[in-house]
Amino acid sequence: xxxxxxxxxxxxxxxxxxxxxxxxxxxxxxxxxxxxxxxxxxxxxxxxxxxxxxxxxxxxxxxxxxxxxxxxxxxxxxxxxxxxxxxxxxxxxxxxxxxxxxxxxxxxxxxxxxxxxxxxxxxxxxxxxxxxxxxxxxxxxxxxxxxxxxxxxxxxxxxxxxxxxxxxxxxxxxxxxxxxxxxxxxxxxxxxxxxxxxxxxxxxxxxxxxxxxxxxxxxxxxxxxxxxxxxxxxxxxxxxxxxxxxxxxxxxxxxxxxxxxxxxxxxxxxxxxxxxxxxxxxxxxxxxxxxxxxxxxxxxxxxxxxxxxxxxxxxxxxxxxxxxxxxx
Numbered sequence: 001x002x003x004x005x006x007x008x009x010x011x012x013x014x015x016x017x018x019x020x021x022x023x024x025x026x027x028x029x030x031x032x033x034x035x036x037x038x039x040x041x042x043x044x045x046x047x048x049x050x051x052x053x054x055x056x057x058x059x060x061x062x063x064x065x066x067x068x069x070x071x072x073x074x075x076x077x078x079x080x081x082x083x084x085x086x087x088x089x090x091x092x093x094x095x096x097x098x099x100x101x102x103x104x105x106x107x108x109x110x111x112x113x114x115x116x117x118x119x120x121x122x123x124x125x126x127x128x129x130x131x132x133x134x135x136x137x138x139x140x141x142x143x144x145x146x147x148x149x150x151x152x153x154x155x156x157x158x159x160x161x162x163x164x165x166x167x168x169x170x171x172x173x174x175x176x177x178x179x180x181x182x183x184x185x186x187x188x189x190x191x192x193x194x195x196x197x198x199x200x201x202x203x204x205x206x207x208x209x210x211x212x213x214x215x216x217x218x219x220x221x222x223x224x225x226x227x228x229x230x231x232x233x234x235x236x237x238x239x240x241x242x243x244x245x246x247x248x249x250x251x252x253x254x255x256x257x258x259x260x261x262x263x264x265x266x267x268x269x270x271x272x273x274x275x276x277x278x279x280x281x282x283x284x285x286x287x288x289x290x291x292x293x294x295x296x297x298x299x300x301x302x303x304x305x306x307x308x309x310x311x312x313x314x315x316x317x318x319x320x321x322x323x324x325x326x327x328x
Contacts, residue, residue, distance in 0.1 A: 003023065003024050003025055004024045004025070004048040004049060004069075004314050005024065005025050005027070005043070005046045005047050005048050005049070005067075006020055006024045006025065006026045006027070006047065006048070006049040006050075006051065006310070006314075007026075007027050007029065007040065007043045007044065007047040007049070007050050007051075008020070008026060008027065008028040008029070008051050008052060009029065009030060009031055009040060009050060009051070009052035009055055010030055010051075010052035010053050010054060010055065010074065011028065011030065012028075012051070012074075012303050012307065013300055013303050013304075016300075016303045016304055016306075016307040019307050019311065020051075020307060020310070020311070023311060023314075024049070024314065027039065027043040027047075029043060030052075031055055032055065041064070044061070044064045044065045045064065045065070045066070045067075046067060047065050047067065047068055048067050048068060048069045048070070048314065049068075049069060049070050049071075049072065049310050049313070049314050050065070050068065050070070050071045050072065051071075051072040051073075051074065051306055051307065051310050052073070052074060053073055053074040053075045053080075054075070054080065055080065056080050056081075057071060057080060057081045057082065058082045058085075059082045059085045062082060062085050062086070062089065062091070068089070068091055069091060069092065069313065069314065070091065070092040070093075070094065070309075070310060070313035070314060070319075071086065071091060071092070071093050071094070072094040072095075072306045072307070072309045072310035072313070072319075073093070073094065073095045073096070073306065073323075074096060074302050074303055074306040075095060075096060075302070076095055076096055076097050076100060077095075077214060077215065077242065078093065078095055078323050079214070079215040079216075079242065079244075081093060083325045084325075086325045087325035087326050092313045092319065092322060093322070093323045093325050094306065094309035094310065094313060094319045094320075094321055094322055094323065095306075095309075095321055095323045096301075096302040096305045096306050096309075096321060097156065097321055098156065098305075098321070099298065099301040099302055099305055100157075100292070100293040100298050100301070100302060101156045101157050101160045102160055103292070103293050103295055103297075103298040104157050104160075104240060104292040104293055105157055105160035105161045105163075105164060106164075107240065107266060107288070107291060107292045107293075108157075108161050108210060108212070108238060108240040108266070108292070109161060109164045109165070111238050111240070111264030111265075111266060111286060111288065112144065112149075112208055112210065112236070112238055112264060113144060114264060114286050115236050115238070115261075115262040115263065115264040115286050116141055116142050116143070116144050116208070116236060116261075116262070117141035117142075117144070118139065118141045118262075119286075120286050121139075121283070122135070122139065122141075125139070142261070144169055144171070144208075145169045145170050145171070146169070146170050146171065147171055147207035147208060148171065148172045148173075148174065148205055148206050148207050148208070149161075149162070149165045149166075149171045149172070149173050149174070149206060149207070149208050149210065150173075150174045150175070150176070150202040150203065150205070150206025150208065150209045150210065151173065151174070151175040151176070151210050151212060152175075152176055152177075152199075152202075152209065152210065152211045152212060152213055152223075152241075153175075153177060153211070153212035153213045153214075153241060154175040154176075154177040154181050154194075154196075154212075155177075155212070157212050157240075158175060158177075158210075158212045159181070159186070159187045159190065161210060161212070162175070162187075162190055162193070162194050163187075163189060163190065166190060166193040166194065167189065167193075172193070172195075173190070173193055173194040173195070174194070174195055174197045174201070174202045174205060174206060175194055175195070175196055175197070175202070176196070176197060176198065176199045176202045177196065180196035181196070199230075200230055203227065203230040203231045203232070204230060204231075204232055205232065206231070206232060206235060207232065207234075207235055207236070208235065208236050208237075208238060209231060209235060209236070209237050209238070210238040210239075210240065211223060211237070211238065211239045211240070211241050211245060211246070212240055212241045213241040213242060213245045214241065214242060215241075215242035215244050215245060219242070219245045220244050220245060221244070221245065221246075221247050222245055223239075223245050223246040223247060223250075223251075224247045224250050225247070225250040225253065225254075227250070228250055228251065228253075228254035228259065228260060229254075229259070231254075231259070231260065233259055234259075234260075234261045235260060235261060236260065236261050236262045236263065236264070237251065237254075237260055237262075237263045237264075238263070238264045238265075239263070239264075239265050239266065239267055240266050240267065240292055241267065242267055243265075243267035243268040243269045243270075243271065244269045246269070248268070248269055248279060251263060251279075252278055252279065252282065255282060255284045255285065260284070261284070262284045262285070262286065263279075263282075263284060263285050263286070264285075264286045264288075265279065265285060265286070265287050265288065266288040266290055266291060266292050267290055267292075268287075268290075271289075271290055272289065273287065273289075305320060305321060308320055309321055309322075
């Protein structure tokens with residue numbers, strides 16, 4: 001097989017980098033690191049394969065890579081990629097669905113538990129030496145078991161969250177998606193436990209609303225003031241999808257008014273979250289630094305799948321996980 005030029009734009013585990021180096025010529029250059037930006041820019045002109053994550057591969061970058069054949073993203077989401085331009089050029093885009101579903105669902109459910117039981121707030125009470133007597137009702141949390149969970153988005157991760165809620169905590173599950181899921185075929189364990197409902201009904205009935213939406217033109221900013229106004233008073237909002245789906249000023253207003261009990265956020269419109277961002281220190285917010293898939297096991301599995309995708313595509317084979325840019 002002809003050796004081709006690969007540019008790794010976010011570091012890979014050593015064993016996966018070795019797989020690439022055994023088959024192709026590899027440059028490792030992270031454009032976020034000032035000392036490596038020159039090498040990244042210099043490599044673009046001859047590169048045939050790109051692999052990495054969390055850096056915009058936009059039309060301008062693609063124009064500087066005339067020989068590019070495939071982009072392999074170490075992620076599920078593809079909002080960093082110029083999908084129309086990739087499709088127009090016939091460049092294959094790969095991603096890593098499936099391998100992180102359970103891990104992200106763990107993170108989301110941890111946020112749900114932490115916000116409802118005020119875990120971080122009460123842990124800090126102990127750490128800071130302010131636990132001097134038994135807590136009173138002012139610091140009580142709220143039960144999770146038996147409460148109603150509303151899910152926006154009901155793909156693999158949404159279904160994994162629903163299993164935890166329904167089978168583990170006895171929670172009725174409502175979900176809203178573009179179309180109802182055939183539970184008998186895709187998630188038989190959720191038959192009779194999860195129901196597809198209109199958005200307004202989900203918001204009005206759910207004690208927890210969990211957003212697992214991808215970022216697109218239709219979802220950007222869709223979680224707005226009317227959305228929060230439609231939620232059940234005292235409900236909790238969790239976002240494990242994409243930060244830019246939420247109008248953060250509207251979320252802050254709902255928290256400040258008391259209509260929302262709390263919010264648990266793993267994603268934000270700007271990441272890392274700026275030091276002066278109100279969500280960083282809001283007393284009703286439990287923020288996390290976008291750690292949904294951040295375990296050793298899952299990040300390695302993602303890198304392994306992305307590497308396999310890239311090698312298959314450069315060999316002229318159909319990759320294991322191709323993203324359909326034509327549908328964007």
